[in-house]
Amino acid sequence: MNDGFALLPKPPYYAVIFSSQRNASDEEGYGATAQRMVELAREQPGFLGVESTRGADGFGITVAYWENEESILAWRRHAEHTAARERGRSDWYDHFELRIARVERAYGWDRDSR
């Protein structure tokens, strides 16, 4: 089921919380790169899942989940990801914040599973 939610193991694991303000430029190029980055991230060792959304005002939050800090650092060093981040700063974002956190507890609820 591809419904936006990441299917994750039990904690602990790591979260990279990326909040960003898009400008109005280059929707096509941005969208293609964002999609490519998700596909590429899924191939990386230690990747667990990702959740992402953006409102009509261009403010978005993406949370990527990883097994450990090593996998986050390796993804950070990935050449294609590095190039995409450069495009983010030069072209696509007005502002972003990145927070790296260790998930300690998790809880979920689904209407169909009550």
Added chain:
Amino acid sequence: MNDGFALLPKPPYYAVIFSSQRNASDEEGYGATAQRMVELAREQPGFLGVESTRGADGFGITVAYWENEESILAWRRHAEHTAARERGRSDWYDHFELRIARVERAYGWDRDSR
């Protein structure tokens, strides 16, 4: 500047990552309660900030930041918040996931501050 980004101290602090799928019901009641919960959270000891967005598909992510786990637990026990969570399950959400994480590192970038 109220631009969607939380202005946070240096880590460590805690993040409550709430991802949710809204159903199509009661946009007015949901919106009023969501706004009230943000106002109320801002008054709680240990509250640091919140970022939130939801896409046109109804999938949303809210990340609330707190000084420590004690402040998260106290907010969880708050009576009005507890009642709002009940409405969430009975009326507003089809699915949600909650993850509690300790933020260890943070980094930001702003086009105007380069």
